[in-house]
Each structure stands twice: as structure tokens, then as C-alpha cells.
Amino acid sequence: MNQIFETPMYAYSRHADQDATTPPRHKVIVVGAGPVGLAAAIDLAQQGIEVVVIDDNDRVSTGSRAICFAKRPLEILDRLGCSAPMIDKGVLWNTGKVFFDKRQVYDFNLQEEGGHAFPAFINLQQYYLEKFLVDRVRELQAEGAPIDIRGRNKVSAVGTHPNHVTIEIDTPEGSYNLEADWLIACDGANSPLRAMLGKDFVGRVFEDNFLIADVVMEADFPSERWFWFDPPFNKGQSALLHKQPDGVWRIDLQLGWDIDKDHEKKPENVIPRLKAMLGDDVEFELEWVSIYTFQCRRMEQFRHNRVIFAGDAAHQVSPFGARGANSGLQDTDNLCWKLKLVINGDAPESLLDSYNTERVWGADENIQNSSRSTDFITPKSGMSRVLRDAVLDLSEKFEFARPLVNSGRLSVPCTYDGSPLNSADALDGPDRSRPGSACPDAPLTEGFLLPKLAGKFTLLTIDADAPDVIEEDGITVTRLALSLKNDPTLALKNRYLGEATSGVYLIRPDQHVAARRPSFDDKLFRAAIRRATGKE
Amino acid sequence: MSDLTLTPNIDGADDYYAELLAMHDGLSREESDALNARLVLVLSNHIGNRTVLSQALAAAALKPIK
Structure with a gap:
């Protein structure tokens, strides 16, 4: 069977830092080599920022964990050079069935909007994503990018200072100390760093347990998502069946609150439950079983001076709606370009406060959505x-x-309405591309739009004049000149102009819209650039 | 003659459902039942049309609609 999570991918090896007489200083240390920490490190290294990732483990995570990756995270992973293996390996599905008691109440076909490079989502085990990210780290290292990953390096103490962070790290060969200008904490929902710093993590506990099982089936089950409310094989509870690659199926069974977890996790107790669900004649093998409870909560502040929290360490949601890993990737997408500008002295440190503002907003949206799904799936009154x-x-x-049936709402990117980085909307254009929105993709005569907007400030002009380059206080903005003549499907017009005949968009390196107007105005766009970089 | 709307028609359906649930927070079952009854009467009055109301009664009973 699948051994991917049993092989060390970044085995411990002694680093010269461990023999240093004074603690070596790094630009950025990322704690945690899960999807969020690895994405942060790759993003920074691609922009030439020196980064060290440390993790107390040395391999990808065990069991499927996050299994549903939505369009926006796929677009982000594309910018990080990891989307191709995701798409190759992932499973696409578009039919869902909903069952209530003994009967199927309806089925649905997800009608995807056309004209995007990536699907609405794919199913893929988290360990594959982590493997692809580690592969990308190795590729960057081979190219000489300033990125290092250290396995079996466990943070045992952290000290915060006005302009740096110190950490003590335990390894199989004893402990050593490091300093970092910046530390990104991506050490998961139980974040040891958060605990060491004594930061709050408040929210709502859902008194429920879910059994999750990865099951390998020979049977030719269809690639569909089946959700049961109150099924005969799990009375009063819910169940979910979801397809993953390699003939692995993810099964979630709600168990209720008063259960004996160790007892329920034993294969001799799990297998009869699965047989009742799948039918006696279906042959299957149990690959991984876990029981989880969940909470919806977040830190009050994601930035604590030089320590910045991202992913589950900063916010936790219930699994319904796939908003954990998906939102964590959006955190680092939001953070890394800002951190780069601050490190290079091109933006004030206060720009990082907008990471807090924007991603707290995103976390609250995700918590609201997943709480509602949870309330529907497991009614509490x-x-x-x-x-x-x-x-x-x-x-x-x-x-x-x-x-109204809510077994999880598809994760869509958060629009940063009211962000201090936005300039007032000055175009009578479509709502979906208003300032704060993640740019919707669009097919052009040659290729898709989003790769042309990746990782830098862009002035997108559609049938409008503007300079090819604008320099404003250390920020370079390059123009991408498009015309409705390059818009074979009218997607560009429908998604960016609406009734307007021309448009000029200032687009951030994370592909969110900062400002838009019908035509270029030097003074106003320079102000918008300053605003988008925390300078006014 | 008008017909009962049986296709999705609520703006922000998830928001409305959450608001509806929140109305019942902290109520006893009897109080909740009374709230629901008042809601039925308020909505019925808003609809007004007797044909539509009869169709709504049938739909709620999961019966065929005439």
C-alpha cells in the first residue's frame, strides 16, 4: 500500500548552525512543515528572501487529513510552481447525492463556470500536497534559492524582542539556538508556539466526535460525493463518502459526544460500521482511522510584532466546507509579498497589520460558514x-x-471589503472584481489571465492607455495591456468591465484588486500604490 | 392566477436560515412552537392569495399541488 507518509522526506542532519558559538540570525524562520508553512517558505524563497523551515517531524502527515482543494488555493499553488502535480493526481467530481434516513432525497450536478484554468476544486490527500511542496523546495534548492528545511528540529522555547525573535531548538543531537528577524508560526491547531507565547485562542467547541477512515476499495464506486443525514446505519447522526486518488475513499461518520474514543477506533469496531454503510459484499481495506472533535475559533490577533501566525495555528474551523488548508494557503499568499516589501525596506512595518485585518476578516467568514454547516449537520437543539x-x-x-441543505459550502476566496489597502471603487464594473476581490481568471487569446498577474504589482489596462512602468517610492508596477480583442469568450469583459467600455486595475502581488478606474490617472494611481503598500 | 413559488427565491438563504435558527435560541420547546405558529400566520397574511396559501398547505403536507 501507500508508504508515502512512512518515509522521511527531510531527515535530520546536523547543520553548521548547531556548532555556532553565537546564535546565527536568519531573515525568516517558518515553524511547521505542513502545507501552510511549506507554502510560506516557497513563496518567500521564490522572491529571494532567505528562509529556514523547521519541523519536529521529518515526513509528510499521516492519513488523508485535508482532502479538498478549491480553485483559489490551486491558483496560489500554481504561482508557487506546484499546481501541475496536484491536477495530475487529484480527483475531479461533480455529482453529489444527498440521503435522508433510508432514501436519496436529491442529487445535484455542480455546474462549473467556464473560463478558468483551474476547476472549482479537486480531491487529494494532504500528504500528496505536502510531498509536492517538499519536491518544490528541493527544486528551488537545486536552483540555489535561499531555502532550508530541517527535520526533527523542535522548538522548545521562544523569546520575543523588538526587532527579532530567538528560539531554542531540540534535535536528536541536543539543542541549539537561532535568531530570526521574523518568525512565521504554522505549527497547527495545537500550536506550541501560541502556547509558549501565552496567546488566546477562543471560540466555540462543538460537542461531537467524528470517525474518519481512509478505505481502499476494489469496488467500482462512482466518483461522487454522498452525504447522509440520519442514515439507518448511523441513526441520528451523519455520514460522508468522498473519493480520493489511488482507490482510496474517505468516510466520515458522526459518532456523537459520549463515546469511548479508543474503543471506537479499534478496527473490530470500525469495520462493522463500514460494512453497514457500504454493504456486506463490498471488499475494502482500512488504511487509516482517526477520531476528531472540532472547534471554530481564532486568535484575536494574528500578528504579534515579529511573530506572525498563519493557518490552523491562527484559526481553526470545522472540516465542513474545506476551509482549513484552503484558508491557510490564502494566509501565506496574503502575507509573503507584504513581508518581502517590509524586509527589503520598500514598505513600512505597519503594512503587516493589514495581514491581520484582511485574514481575520477571512477567518471570520470561514468560521461563520463552517459553523452554519456544522449546525445543519449536527443540530444542537x-x-x-x-x-x-x-x-x-x-x-x-x-x-x-x-x-438550504447545508452539508458544507464550497470554499471561495474572501473579498477584503473595507481593507485599508483598497482605494475607493471608481469603476462602474462587475461586483466580483471590486477592490479587495481576488482576480477572477479569464481565458485570453494566449493563455489565461492569472499567470500574467503573478507575484508583482500589475496595472491591468483593458482598452485604456497607461505608462508601461510606474515607479512609486520603491514599488515597481508593470502594465499588462489587454483589449477586448484578446477576449475570445467575453470572460474578460464580463468579469472586469461589465457595462464599462474600458478599465484600469491596480492588482497586488497576491492577485487581489487594490483599485480600479475607467482610465489611467497618474496622481490617483500613485496614491493607490502608496495606499496598497501601507504608506497612506 | 398566481402559483406558489417552489424554486429558490430567498436572497442570502444561508443568512436567513441562520437568523431563523437564532430566533429560537434560548426558547423552550413550547415557546419555539408558538414562535413558529406566529411566523406561519405572519407569512400567510403577507401572501394573502388564497390559491397560493392552499398550495402552500399542500406543499407543507408533502402532497401533490393542485
């Missing part, structure tokens, strides 16, 4: 259950009730 069951009964007969 009698009336909540009555209403939920009414929705399900009606959904079988009437289309109107189906949008």
Missing part, C-alpha cells in the same frame, strides 16, 4: 433539528429547499 428535517423532507419534492 430540538427546534434546530425540526427545521433541519423539514428542509430535508421538502428538498425531496421541491427545488426551493435544496439551497
Whole structure:
């Protein structure tokens, strides 16, 4: 079977830093080599910022964990040079079925909007993503990029100072000390760093347990998502069946609150449950089993001077709606370009406060969405259950009730409405590309739009004049001149102009819109550049 | 003659559902039942049209709609 998570991918080896007489100073240390920490490190290294990743483990994570990757994270991974293996390996699906009690109440076909390089989402085990990210780290190292990854390096103490951070690291050969100008904490929901710094992590605990099992089936089950409310094989609870690559199926079974976790996790207790669900004649093998409870909570502040929290370390959601890894990747996408400008002296440190503002906003949106799904799936009061069951009964007969059925809402990128980096919207254009939005992709005569906007400030002009380059206080903005003549499907027009006949967009390195107007105005766009970099 | 709308028609359906649930927070079952009854009457009055109301009664009973 699959041994990918049993092989060290960044085995411990002694580093010269361990023999230094005074603690060596690094630009950025990332703690945690999960998807979020690796993405942060790759993003920085690609921009020439020196970075060291440390992790107390030395291999990819065990079990499928995050399995659903949405369009926006795929676009981010594309910029990080990791999207191709994701798409090659991932599973696409578009049919979902909803069951209530003994019957199927309806099925649905996800109608994807065309004209995007990436699908709405793919299913893929987290360990594959981590492997692809480590592969990318190795590729960058081979190219001489300033990135290092150290396995079995565990942070045992952290000290904060006005202009740097100190950490003590335990290794198989004893401990050593490092200093960093900046530290990014991506050490997961139970973040030891957060605990060491004594920071809050408050929110709502859901009193429930879920059994998750990765099951390898020979059977030719369809590539569909099946969700059961109150099924006969798991009375009063819920169940989910989801396809992953390699003939692995992810099964989530709600167990309720008062259970004996160790007892429930034993294969002799898991297998009968799965047989009741899949049918006696289906042959399967159990690859991984875990029981989890969940919470929806976040830190009050994601930035604590030189220590910046990202991913589950900063915010935690229930798994419904796939908003954990997906939002963590959006954190680092938001953070890394800002950190680079600050490190290089091209923007004030206060620019990093906008990371806090924007990603707290995103976290709250994700927490709200996943809390609502959880409340629907596991009603916590009698009336909540009555209403939920009414929705399900009606959904079988009437289309109107189906949008109310909530077994998880697809993760879509957060729009940073009200961000201090946005300039007022001055174009009578489509709502979806207003300032704060992640740029929607569009097919052009040659290739897609988003890769042309990657990793730098861009002035996108559509049938409008503007200088090819603008320099404003250390920030270089390059023009991407497009015309509706390069818009074979009208996607560019529909997504960026609407009724307007021309448009000029200032686009941030993370592909979010900072400002837009019908035409170029030197003074106003220079102000928008300063605003987008925390200078006014 | 008008017909009962049975296709999705609520703006921000998730927001509305959350607001509806929140109305029941902290209520006893009896209080919740009473709230629901008042809501049915308020919405019925808003609809007004007797044909539509009869169709709504049938839909709620999961019966065929005439």
C-alpha cells in the first residue's frame, strides 16, 4: 500500500548552525512543515528572501487529513510552481447525492463556470500536497534559492524582542539556538508556539466526535460525493463518502459526544460500521482511522510584532466546507509579498497589520460558514433539528429547499471589503472584481489571465492607455495591456468591465484588486500604490 | 392566477436560515412552537392569495399541488 507518509522526506542532519558559538540570525524562520508553512517558505524563497523551515517531524502527515482543494488555493499553488502535480493526481467530481434516513432525497450536478484554468476544486490527500511542496523546495534548492528545511528540529522555547525573535531548538543531537528577524508560526491547531507565547485562542467547541477512515476499495464506486443525514446505519447522526486518488475513499461518520474514543477506533469496531454503510459484499481495506472533535475559533490577533501566525495555528474551523488548508494557503499568499516589501525596506512595518485585518476578516467568514454547516449537520437543539428535517423532507419534492441543505459550502476566496489597502471603487464594473476581490481568471487569446498577474504589482489596462512602468517610492508596477480583442469568450469583459467600455486595475502581488478606474490617472494611481503598500 | 413559488427565491438563504435558527435560541420547546405558529400566520397574511396559501398547505403536507 501507500508508504508515502512512512518515509522521511527531510531527515535530520546536523547543520553548521548547531556548532555556532553565537546564535546565527536568519531573515525568516517558518515553524511547521505542513502545507501552510511549506507554502510560506516557497513563496518567500521564490522572491529571494532567505528562509529556514523547521519541523519536529521529518515526513509528510499521516492519513488523508485535508482532502479538498478549491480553485483559489490551486491558483496560489500554481504561482508557487506546484499546481501541475496536484491536477495530475487529484480527483475531479461533480455529482453529489444527498440521503435522508433510508432514501436519496436529491442529487445535484455542480455546474462549473467556464473560463478558468483551474476547476472549482479537486480531491487529494494532504500528504500528496505536502510531498509536492517538499519536491518544490528541493527544486528551488537545486536552483540555489535561499531555502532550508530541517527535520526533527523542535522548538522548545521562544523569546520575543523588538526587532527579532530567538528560539531554542531540540534535535536528536541536543539543542541549539537561532535568531530570526521574523518568525512565521504554522505549527497547527495545537500550536506550541501560541502556547509558549501565552496567546488566546477562543471560540466555540462543538460537542461531537467524528470517525474518519481512509478505505481502499476494489469496488467500482462512482466518483461522487454522498452525504447522509440520519442514515439507518448511523441513526441520528451523519455520514460522508468522498473519493480520493489511488482507490482510496474517505468516510466520515458522526459518532456523537459520549463515546469511548479508543474503543471506537479499534478496527473490530470500525469495520462493522463500514460494512453497514457500504454493504456486506463490498471488499475494502482500512488504511487509516482517526477520531476528531472540532472547534471554530481564532486568535484575536494574528500578528504579534515579529511573530506572525498563519493557518490552523491562527484559526481553526470545522472540516465542513474545506476551509482549513484552503484558508491557510490564502494566509501565506496574503502575507509573503507584504513581508518581502517590509524586509527589503520598500514598505513600512505597519503594512503587516493589514495581514491581520484582511485574514481575520477571512477567518471570520470561514468560521461563520463552517459553523452554519456544522449546525445543519449536527443540530444542537430540538427546534434546530425540526427545521433541519423539514428542509430535508421538502428538498425531496421541491427545488426551493435544496439551497438550504447545508452539508458544507464550497470554499471561495474572501473579498477584503473595507481593507485599508483598497482605494475607493471608481469603476462602474462587475461586483466580483471590486477592490479587495481576488482576480477572477479569464481565458485570453494566449493563455489565461492569472499567470500574467503573478507575484508583482500589475496595472491591468483593458482598452485604456497607461505608462508601461510606474515607479512609486520603491514599488515597481508593470502594465499588462489587454483589449477586448484578446477576449475570445467575453470572460474578460464580463468579469472586469461589465457595462464599462474600458478599465484600469491596480492588482497586488497576491492577485487581489487594490483599485480600479475607467482610465489611467497618474496622481490617483500613485496614491493607490502608496495606499496598497501601507504608506497612506 | 398566481402559483406558489417552489424554486429558490430567498436572497442570502444561508443568512436567513441562520437568523431563523437564532430566533429560537434560548426558547423552550413550547415557546419555539408558538414562535413558529406566529411566523406561519405572519407569512400567510403577507401572501394573502388564497390559491397560493392552499398550495402552500399542500406543499407543507408533502402532497401533490393542485
